[in-house]
Amino acid sequence: MFRLMLTTAIAALPYAASAQEITVGAANMAPYLDPGRDHSNVGSQFYYNSFDTLIDRDHTKLEPEWVPALATSWELIEPTVMELKLREGVKFHNGDDMTADDVIFSLNRMMQATFPPYVVRAKDRLGNFTHAEKIDDHTIRIHAEREEPLWETLISLQQVMIIPEAYTKALSGDPEVAEDSDYEAFALAPVGTGPYAIESFQPGEKLVWARFDDFWGDRAPLARVNVVQIAETASRVTALKTGEADIITNLAPDQLSLVDSDPNLKTEGSATALFHVMIMNQNHPKLQDPRIRKAMSLAIDRDALNEALWLGKAVVPSSHTMVEMGALHQPDLVTFEYDPERAKALLEEAGYDGFEITYDTAATYYTNGLLAAQAIMEMWAAVGINGKVQVRDKWSGNDPEMMARNWSNPMYFADPFGSFGVMWAPNGPSQSEGRFNTDADYAEKWERFRFSTDVAARKEAYREVMERVKDDPAVLPLYRPFESWGMKQSVNWAPMPGHIPYVLDFRAGSISLADS
Amino acid sequence: MIPYLLRILVKAVVTIFAIVSVTFIATRMSGNPIDTFLGDGLTAEGREELIRYFQLDRSLGEQYLAFLRGALSGEFGLSFVDRRPVTEVVAERLWPSAQLLLASVVFTILVSIPLGVLAAIYRKSWVGSAVMVIAFAGYAVPSFILAIVMILTFSYWLNWLPVVGNGTALHFIMPTIAMSGVLIAALTRFTRNAMLDVLGQDFIRTARAKGLGEARVVLRHGLGNAGVTVISVIGLQIAGLAAAGSVVVESIFSWPGIGQLLVNSAIGRDYPVLQFGVIAVAVAVVAINAVTDIAYALADPRIRLARS
Numbered sequence: 090m091f092r093l094m095l096t097t098a099i100a101a102l103p104y105a106a107s108a109q110e111i112t113v114g115a116a117n118m119a120p121y122l123d124p125g126r127d128h129s130n131v132g133s134q135f136y137y138n139s140f141d142t143l144i145d146r147d148h149t150k151l152e153p154e155w156v157p158a159l160a161t162s163w164e165l166i167e168p169t170v171m172e173l174k175l176r177e178g179v180k181f182h183n184g185d186d187m188t189a190d191d192v193i194f195s196l197n198r199m200m201q202a203t204f205p206p207y208v209v210r211a212k213d214r215l216g217n218f219t220h221a222e223k224i225d226d227h228t229i230r231i232h233a234e235r236e237e238p239l240w241e242t243l244i245s246l247q248q249v250m251i252i253p254e255a256y257t258k259a260l261s262g263d264p265e266v267a268e269d270s271d272y273e274a275f276a277l278a279p280v281g282t283g284p285y286a287i288e289s290f291q292p293g294e295k296l297v298w299a300r301f302d303d304f305w306g307d308r309a310p311l312a313r314v315n316v317v318q319i320a321e322t323a324s325r326v327t328a329l330k331t332g333e334a335d336i337i338t339n340l341a342p343d344q345l346s347l348v349d350s351d352p353n354l355k356t357e358g359s360a361t362a363l364f365h366v367m368i369m370n371q372n373h374p375k376l377q378d379p380r381i382r383k384a385m386s387l388a389i390d391r392d393a394l395n396e397a398l399w400l401g402k403a404v405v406p407s408s409h410t411m412v413e414m415g416a417l418h419q420p421d422l423v424t425f426e427y428d429p430e431r432a433k434a435l436l437e438e439a440g441y442d443g444f445e446i447t448y449d450t451a452a453t454y455y456t457n458g459l460l461a462a463q464a465i466m467e468m469w470a471a472v473g474i475n476g477k478v479q480v481r482d483k484w485s486g487n488d489p490e491m492m493a494r495n496w497s498n499p500m501y502f503a504d505p506f507g508s509f510g511v512m513w514a515p516n517g518p519s520q521s522e523g524r525f526n527t528d529a530d531y532a533e534k535w536e537r538f539r540f541s542t543d544v545a546a547r548k549e550a551y552r553e554v555m556e557r558v559k560d561d562p563a564v565l566p567l568y569r570p571f572e573s574w575g576m577k578q579s580v581n582w583a584p585m586p587g588h589i590p591y592v593l594d595f596r597a598g599s600i601s602l603a604d605s
Numbered sequence: 606m607i608p609y610l611l612r613i614l615v616k617a618v619v620t621i622f623a624i625v626s627v628t629f630i631a632t633r634m635s636g637n638p639i640d641t642f643l644g645d646g647l648t649a650e651g652r653e654e655l656i657r658y659f660q661l662d663r664s665l666g667e668q669y670l671a672f673l674r675g676a677l678s679g680e681f682g683l684s685f686v687d688r689r690p691v692t693e694v695v696a697e698r699l700w701p702s703a704q705l706l707l708a709s710v711v712f713t714i715l716v717s718i719p720l721g722v723l724a725a726i727y728r729k730s731w732v733g734s735a736v737m738v739i740a741f742a743g744y745a746v747p748s749f750i751l752a753i754v755m756i757l758t759f760s761y762w763l764n765w766l767p768v769v770g771n772g773t774a775l776h777f778i779m780p781t782i783a784m785s786g787v788l789i790a791a792l793t794r795f796t797r798n799a800m801l802d803v804l805g806q807d808f809i810r811t812a813r814a815k816g817l818g819e820a821r822v823v824l825r826h827g828l829g830n831a832g833v834t835v836i837s838v839i840g841l842q843i844a845g846l847a848a849a850g851s852v853v854v855e856s857i858f859s860w861p862g863i864g865q866l867l868v869n870s871a872i873g874r875d876y877p878v879l880q881f882g883v884i885a886v887a888v889a890v891v892a893i894n895a896v897t898d899i900a901y902a903l904a905d906p907r908i909r910l911a912r913s
Contacts, residue, residue, distance in 0.1 A: 205658040209651035273688040521649035
């Protein structure tokens with residue numbers, strides 16, 4: 090019996106023998122893997138290791154610095170047409186050579202989408218692109234409807250990562266035709282060109298990456314990576330301690346000391362490029378007076394929330410921008426602030442009679458979401474607002490009865506268009522859910538911000554949009570939550586500033602293991 | 606015996622049908638997967654498009670009929686989330702859950718029947734009291750507390766046992782104990798009470814008077830007769846555990862079982878997975894109950910004869 094236990098114990102030792110193999114304990118494993126249709130925080134962790142875009146950026150830098158990836162060069166040959174030269178000798182994980190046809194297929198599956206999950210994703214961010222066309226075996230062109238200030242940004246999105254055409258079409262039905270079922274099958278057996286091939290994938294459970302020896306770029310530093318879902322935080326921390334995991338994701342702030350106090354372990358973290366926000370329903374009969382919503386916003390001491398809930402490690406913004414957005418980041422612009430006296434005055438002016446204002450939150454969806462909601466009720470009470478937290482697990486943003494609730498506005502790409510723009514565009518999700526109104530003036534300002542090719546003009550237009558939001562608020566960005574990873578001392582890894590949130594980047598130069 | 610079995614079968618089919626229908630309606634009344642899962646950053650138009658794509662725009666009646674038609678021909682549909690046949694999704698989760706359940710049941714029987722017999726024989730001494738204190742403690746401590754205390758002790762501090770998944774025999778130790786805690790408490794008490802009942806009967810006195818050894822009296826005549834009650838308790842408790850008890854333990858130990866799958870499907874409103882998962886669990890529970898009924902009848906001829 091003892092021998093049996095010993096041998097199983099040795100078999101269970103999580104690959105400690107091999108220095109080039111690690112195990113990641115993830116709070117969540119994706120239910121499917123298709124970079125095109127996904128924009129979830131869970132899925133975003135996994136694409137960059139296995140897929141490439143045509144243009145990439147130097148992720149060690151905060152400021153966008155574009156670098157060649159599957160395209161070796163690119164230029165605008167007309168204001169609305171970009172020509173790209175493709176890299177030669179690129180192979181997919183299944184052994185196929187990457188051709189111009191694969192690139193056209195990948196781009197047009199989004200730009201001319203018919204598969205509903207693609208349609209939904211393509212509309213909010215790729216709407217300005219009409220199609221891609223093949224010029225010759227190593228040259229393609231992408232056509233836009235209007236002049237595009239964000240060419241490189243949008244061509245480097247996760248949604249336009251390159252996948253193999255013949256492989257995908259042959260997954261189901263007619264091997265010559267791209268059917269919806271092909272895309273669904275692809276999401277369970279994904280193939281890309283990146284440094285790690287997806288060796289096995291059990292949805293919601295486990296993912297194994299194996300180094301892809303035919304990768305066109307620098308060789309992957311790890312031979313294998315096992316990502317296993319460990320949903321419970323306590324189990325994740327224990328798995329790190331026992332050596333079952335080398336890296337664990339999603340450590341809450343109050344667990345950092347648990348990991349940091351162990352001399353063999355450490356934590357890495359950053360303020361995530363994502364806002365937790367409070368939204369307010371402009372069209373709720375009782376909240377139509379903007380002064381009431383302004384007071385709801387001005388009453389909230391976001392710095393106090395940061396200190397109490399995030400140990401001061403979160404970032405509280407003064408407008409809906411982030412430092413990642415480069416020139417468009419406007420730290421001097423103050424459209425959201427804490428001013429309880431003004432909140433009181435506004436309530437009095439508006440004749441607020443003490444009616445109840447509800448604030449919806451899910452119990453656990455956003456880290457600290459419920460605690461923040463409860464603290465906000467106290468802050469509201471301090472200025473005389475009669476607030477009440479409603480815990481609901483159902484999304485209520487499209488419910489006309491919704492008065493206020495929490496939400497998140499992630500940075501899908503490094504531009505205000507990739508965060509505020511996706512959520513608050515004219516006819517975007519917020520307006521179409523009936524809780525946010527825009528008019529011709531807002532649309533005009535938004536158009537200038539979205540499409541001006543002059544950076545200064547975009548910046549000015551975005552400031553004007555923010556002023557509109559300030560005057561008739563429908564949103565208050567609370568903070569950028571602080572996200573942490575725990576790992577062994579021997580693992581050199583940290584989230585990089587040039588990525589969208591949560592990316593596990595294990596490419597060359599991004600991770601190394603100290604000899605132990 | 607045959608009519609008795611038939612009655613059990615008919616009861617089982619009706620029960621499963623009722624459970625499935627209630628699940629079908631309840632899940633659809635509590636929200637849809639688009640609103641709960643894909644709420645962030647979706648336009649109303651995009652929402653409509655996805656609702657059509659998942660065929661949720663059809664009326665509840667239509668959906669229900671389509672589901673019944675499919676179910677009768679063995680087609681239970683595709684998961685909304687990963688678009689695989691739900692039979693495949695559920696099947697790969699059933700075996701790990703069954704393994705854990707089996708381990709827990711065997712462990713429970715091995716521990717609690719001897720404990721119950723001991724508690725009955727030594728009911729007036731400290732041994733009996735000690736056993737009952739342990740049994741009550743097992744009842745009072747929820748499985749997740751037991752699990753976390755074990756994790757802290759044997760993994761976090763001592764680093765003896767793994768906490769993630771079901772890879773090796775060592776992985777079974779803590780989840781099995783966590784699952785068994787409440788079961789052991791229940792079964793020990795039932796075994797003790799059943800034994801006390803039986804040991805007070807006349808035929809036991811007769812057996813002793815015949816000059817049989819005490820061990821033979823207790824085990825053969827005592828436990829043999831108390832066994833009927835014990836079997837039914839085991840059946841009921843396993844059924845309860847299969848239906849609900851494993852959810853927490855599977856979640857804590859990242860056990861890739863059906864409990865975790867059902868919780869996630871319920872939260873994400875993945876109706877097809879939820880429906881088929883509930884069917885699978887319902888079939889298992891009903892089957893366990895049926896087997897218990899039959900075992901009961903086999904162990905006690907009076908039941909068999911009375912009911913047929």
